[in-house]
Amino acid sequence: MANFLRELKYAIRLLAKSPGFSVVAVLTLALGIGANTAIYSVVNGLLLHPSGILHPKRVVALRARYEKLNLNSIVISAPDFDSARRNKEVFVAAAMEVEGDFSYTAGNWPRRLRCAKVSQEWFEVFEARPMLGRVFAPEEDQPKADHEVVLAYGTWISLFGSDAQIIGKTASFNQEPYKVIGVMGPEFQWPNPTDLWAPLALASQEFSVDNYFNENYFAVARLKPGVTFEKAAAFMNLLSQQLSDDPRLQGYPKRSGWGLFTVPFTKLVYGDLQTPLIILLAAVGLVLLIACANVGGLLLARATSRAKEFAVRAAMGGSPWRLTRQTLTESLVLSAAGMALGLSFATIAIRALLALAPEQLSSGISIELDGHVLLFTASAALLSALIFGAAPALQIARMDPQANLKQGRGTGEASQPAHRFRDVLVVGELALALVLLAGAGVFLKSLSNLQEVNVGFRPQGLMTAALSLPKRSYDTPAKQIAFVRGTLERLNAAPRVDSAAAAAPIPFSGYGGSSSFDIEGRASVPGDPGPHGDVRGVSPKYMETMGIRLLQGRTFSDQDREGAEPVAMVDENLARQYWPNSNALGQHIRFGSNSPWKTIVGIVMPVRHSQVAGEESTSEGSEGSGKGVFYFPLYQSEAGSTFLIARTKGDPAVLGATIREAVHAQDPGQPIWDPKTMDARIALSLGPRRSAVTLLGVFAGMALLLAAIGLFGLIRYTVAQRTQEIGVRLALGATGGDVMRMILNKGLKLALLGVACGLLSALAMTRALTSLLYEVSATDPLTFTIVAVVLVCVALLASYLPARRATRVDPLTALRYE
Numbered sequence: 001m002a003n004f005l006r007e008l009k010y011a012i013r014l015l016a017k018s019p020g021f022s023v024v025a026v027l028t029l030a031l032g033i034g035a036n037t038a039i040y041s042v043v044n045g046l047l048l049h050p051s052g053i054l055h056p057k058r059v060v061a062l063r064a065r066y067e068k069l070n071l072n073s074i075v076i077s078a079p080d081f082d083s084a085r086r087n088k089e090v091f092v093a094a095a096m097e098v099e100g101d102f103s104y105t106a107g108n109w110p111r112r113l114r115c116a117k118v119s120q121e122w123f124e125v126f127e128a129r130p131m132l133g134r135v136f137a138p139e140e141d142q143p144k145a146d147h148e149v150v151l152a153y154g155t156w157i158s159l160f161g162s163d164a165q166i167i168g169k170t171a172s173f174n175q176e177p178y179k180v181i182g183v184m185g186p187e188f189q190w191p192n193p194t195d196l197w198a199p200l201a202l203a204s205q206e207f208s209v210d211n212y213f214n215e216n217y218f219a220v221a222r223l224k225p226g227v228t229f230e231k232a233a234a235f236m237n238l239l240s241q242q243l244s245d246d247p248r249l250q251g252y253p254k255r256s257g258w259g260l261f262t263v264p265f266t267k268l269v270y271g272d273l274q275t276p277l278i279i280l281l282a283a284v285g286l287v288l289l290i291a292c293a294n295v296g297g298l299l300l301a302r303a304t305s306r307a308k309e310f311a312v313r314a315a316m317g318g319s320p321w322r323l324t325r326q327t328l329t330e331s332l333v334l335s336a337a338g339m340a341l342g343l344s345f346a347t348i349a350i351r352a353l354l355a356l357a358p359e360q361l362s363s364g365i366s367i368e369l370d371g372h373v374l375l376f377t378a379s380a381a382l383l384s385a386l387i388f389g390a391a392p393a394l395q396i397a398r399m400d401p402q403a404n405l406k407q408g409r410g411t412g413e414a415s416q417p418a419h420r421f422r423d424v425l426v427v428g429e430l431a432l433a434l435v436l437l438a439g440a441g442v443f444l445k446s447l448s449n450l451q452e453v454n455v456g457f458r459p460q461g462l463m464t465a466a467l468s469l470p471k472r473s474y475d476t477p478a479k480q481i482a483f484v485r486g487t488l489e490r491l492n493a494a495p496r497v498d499s500a501a502a503a504a505p506i507p508f509s510g511y512g513g514s515s516s517f518d519i520e521g522r523a524s525v526p527g528d529p530g531p532h533g534d535v536r537g538v539s540p541k542y543m544e545t546m547g548i549r550l551l552q553g554r555t556f557s558d559q560d561r562e563g564a565e566p567v568a569m570v571d572e573n574l575a576r577q578y579w580p581n582s583n584a585l586g587q588h589i590r591f592g593s594n595s596p597w598k599t600i601v602g603i604v605m606p607v608r609h610s611q612v613a614g615e616e617s618t619s620e621g622s623e624g625s626g627k628g629v630f631y632f633p634l635y636q637s638e639a640g641s642t643f644l645i646a647r648t649k650g651d652p653a654v655l656g657a658t659i660r661e662a663v664h665a666q667d668p669g670q671p672i673w674d675p676k677t678m679d680a681r682i683a684l685s686l687g688p689r690r691s692a693v694t695l696l697g698v699f700a701g702m703a704l705l706l707a708a709i710g711l712f713g714l715i716r717y718t719v720a721q722r723t724q725e726i727g728v729r730l731a732l733g734a735t736g737g738d739v740m741r742m743i744l745n746k747g748l749k750l751a752l753l754g755v756a757c758g759l760l761s762a763l764a765m766t767r768a769l770t771s772l773l774y775e776v777s778a779t780d781p782l783t784f785t786i787v788a789v790v791l792v793c794v795a796l797l798a799s800y801l802p803a804r805r806a807t808r809v810d811p812l813t814a815l816r817y818e
Contacts, residue, residue, distance in 0.1 A: 007329045010329075015334070018302075022334070024298065025299075026334060027341070028294050029338025029341075029384060030337075030344075031342070032384070033288065033345075033380055035284040035349065036288050037345075037346035037377045038284075039353075040373060041346065041350055041367050042277060043277050043278075043281060044372050046266065048372065049370070052126060052190060052366075053265070054126070054127040058223040059264075059265040059266075060222075060223060060232060060263060060265055061218070061219065061268040062262060064080060064258065064260055065261065067258075068256050068528075068529050069514075069532045071514065077213060077216065078211055078214075078217060080215075081219045082207045084219075084260065087235060090224060091232075092222050093124040093221065094125065094220070094222070095124070095219070095221075096218065097217065097218045097220075098116075098216060098217055099114070099117070100116070101468035101641070102174050102195075102196065103470060104159065104172070104173055109671065110671035112671040112673035114193060114194050114195045115149075115195065115196050115197070116194045117201075118136075118199070119141055119199075119202075120136050120199070123135045123150075124222070125220050125221060126188065126220075127222070130183060130184055130185070131184060131185040132164070132183040133167040133180070134181055136181070141199045142199075144201075145199075145201065146199035147176065147177065147178050148179045148199060149197065149198050150183070151183045151184070152189060153183065156183045166183065167180060167182070168180070168181075173196075186366075187366060191218070192269075209248050213252065220265060229264065232262050237259070237260075240253070240258070240259040240261075243260075255529045256529030276689070276691075283696055286703060287703050288380065290429045290432050290433065292387040294429065294710045295384075295388040296389075297425045297426065297713060298713065299388060300392050300421065301713070327389060328389045331385040331388060332389075334385070338384070339378065342381075343377060347369065350369075353367070353695070423750060425714075426750050426754070427750055427754045429706065429710045429754070430711070430753075430754025430791060431758035432703060432761075433707040433754075434754065434755060434759065434762060434788065434791050435762045436703045437704060438758070438759075440693065440697045441780070442780050443692070443693045444693050445780060445783060446689075446772070446773040446774045446775070446776045449774050449775045450774050451686070453612045453613055455682065456608055457507065459679050459682055460652075461498075461648050461650075462545075463647075463652040463656060463675070464644065464645050464674075464678060465676075466643050466672065466674040467642050467644055471640070473667075473669075478562070483666055483667065484642060487663055488502060490662040496648050496649075500644065502542070503539065503645065505536070506643040507608065508678070508681035509643060512609060514533060514534045514535060515533070515591055516529070516531065517531050517589045518590050519588070520589070520597055531578050533574050533627065533629055534630075536630070536632075537631070537639070537642075538631050538633070539634045540555070542556070542645070543602075545646075548604050549604065550603075550604055551604060552583075552585050553569075553600075553602035554602050555602055556633045560633040560635060560636060567598055567632075567633060567636075568589060568598040568600050568630055568631060569602040569631040570604075570628065570631070571603070571605065571631075574628025577628050578628070586600060587599075606629070607629070609629075610685065611685055644662075644672070645678075659675065704791070707795075711795055711798040712802065715746065715747055715798065715803065716801075719743060719805065719806045739803070739806050743806050744800065746799065747799025747803075748796060748799070751795030754791070758788075759788065762784065763778075766778040
């Protein structure tokens with residue numbers, strides 16, 4: 001330890017005597033380590049150790065699938081949940097949740113609060129404890145005993161002024177009194193984001209056998225200690241088989257391909273981000289490798305310039321191991337300084353990442369430099385020190401003291417292996433930079449293609465806002481429909497509004513629903529689960545307002561109201577699926593044996609609902625693309641929760657105030673929420689892709705800059721080492737152009753070799769990412785050509801600067817150079 005401390009002090013003194021070298025090396029490492037720390041902190045905060053969940057690997061989501069109905073992963077029913085939670089040998093706690101909306105009057109405008117209605121064990125599943133008060137007792141999770149709330153930390157701060165005496169007080173939500181029994185800490189926000197929690201309070205009939213396939217609830221469970229995820233999955237498979245054989249369910253599970261399964265909670269919530277985050281983590285890993293190669297090249301050059309010093313120390317009895325250890329100690333000092341500065345960079349980068357992230361991801365997310373991240377950063381710094389310190393340490397260990405004592409400066413003859421190794425480092429840097437540039441290029445082209453996709457309607461000029469009517473004031477469909485009708489009349493008469501409508505839900509809102517239905521005159525075929533489609537309730541003028549093209553028949557009108565003939569519309573996908581050889585127009589469908597037959601009066605173009613391309617997903621789950629949709633008139637049903645839509649020829653954002661005023665004029669106590677233009681909603685669906693592509697581009701730019709700096713440093717060092725040779729050439733009649741070409745040829749050869757190696761690596765990398773690309777080849781020739789040309793141009797520029805300096809060498813001075 002005493003020897004190590006002496007070597008540490010000596011290393012710090014040596015580095016302090018070379019501030020230029022030390023600053024460049026530390027900054028280079030700080031960029032690489034800081035970028036890795038920032039991305040890993042996001043991975044840690046989302047996938048590995050999400051805020052507010054203790055032991056997240058033991059938390060799973062309970063899901064259902066219908067393979068023959070193209071439903072891949074959806075929420076479950078209350079009976080499903082009840083069947084699963086009874087097994088206490090697998091699940092130590094289980095709970096259900098459904099989203100609710102509470103209105104709270106504060107200031108001039110009423111405010112909408114996001115309420116999660118949860119069953120009693122919700123907080124136990126996440127092992128979350130309240131900061132103040134308590135959570136729900138079993139007797140409070142019952143019908144007519146559910147007027148208690150637990151506040152989220154932000155709600156406690158913003159609405160109740162951090163009142164420490166809030167527990168036991170009553171607050172008015174949805175014009176009803178609720179008792180505040182607890183306040184959660186700032187770290188807990190599941191589901192995210194949430195303003196408050198209330199009891200789910202399901203009636204006993206909700207768990208009856210008749211509701212087995214009425215999936216409405218998001219369910220989670222905590223595995224019992226010692227129970228693996230595989231054991232839980234096996235139990236859910238067994239439970240699915242038992243229910244499929246239950247005679248009360250009349251064989252429907254087998255006919256529809258129904259089954260229950262578990263998904264790790266973090267994978268379900270952030271699964272779509274897992275691949276982009278891994279790609280970004282690999283990208284910053286390459287940036288760190290380039291940074292290590294840069295610093296390794298600097299240390300090799302430094303070791304060469306200190307050859308005589310090491311030779312003298314070896315001649316005086318210093319062992320190769322002692323000299324090697326001294327070099328590695330210097331590497332550790334540089335790495336430690338780079339780590340310290342990198343943590344500062346990472347703090348800034350995390351803020352930038354959250355600002356760049358989509359709204360639905362960054363809201364309520366806590367990304368911190370916790371112990372797990374700091375351990376990762378320290379490991380990355382130590383590994384970096386070993387990587388960039390190995391080459392100079394190996395060179396010193398193999399050093400011939402006698403040869404180095406005889407060597408003159410400027411010949412460059414005694415260290416050809418070191419020169420070759422520095423060339424290899426630069427070629428590797430250029431190759432890695434090209435890999436990142438090619439990856440960023442094909443992803444950028446894929447994103448550009450996605451932005452040009454036809455989503456089936458005209459999003460330009462559309463403003464939207466959500467509306468949720470409280471059941472106490474609007475307890476009948478007639479009252480709900482009257483409210484929506486009156487609001488739409490005001491909107492359609494408002495200035496700058498060309499057309500207005502309502503729908504439940506709208507595209508790219510995150511909400512959805514689906515249902516089975518019957519077709520008149522068509523008997524069910526054995527093994528066929530029956531017709532199934534996505535459900536949309538819309539008002540008159542919806543198709544015209546959205547710009548959805550009518551293919552046949554008509555759209556809904558004001559006459560399609562309660563008491564009139566029940567009607568429906570379908571999209572082309574549903575018509576093609578269930579009436580492939582006939583016309584769907586005029587056919588009759590119904591939803592359940594107790595509902596009336598509806599006449600199909602129109603067929604419209606299909607519309608993308610949640611994703612511009614690929615698999616669709618909603619609040620209920622995910623489904624295959626191309627699933628059929630049927631529309632029904634809101635005025636023949638109910639309109640408790642809807643979206644209002646208004647179209648204008650100008651900037652749609654200005655209609656947000658118009659929608660709010662129309663709702664306020666109809667009911668001053670009714671808030672709107674989630675006001676967004678349709679363009680913004682579509683942009684949010686592309687948000688994770690756009691953020692990932694942007695970051696990949698930034699990291700590719702960093703890699704290109706570091707590679708250029710590495711090449712510049714190598715050429716500059718080569719020029720310095722060959723000063724005497726250059727002087728001789730100039731003295732013998734060589735021109736500045738000859739010297740320029742000689743130096744540029746060196747840089748060009750390295751660049752071309754780096755391009756060749758990089759292209760081979762990039763081809764392999766992008767092929768592995770084909771599934772993430774949209775209408776662009778993983779080996780897109782144009783993209784690869786452009787990035788190769790850019791890399792060569794940057795390499796030539798990095799070589800030109802030291803080459804120009806070489807042409808200005810004074811031959812007389814160079815011949816005396818020693």
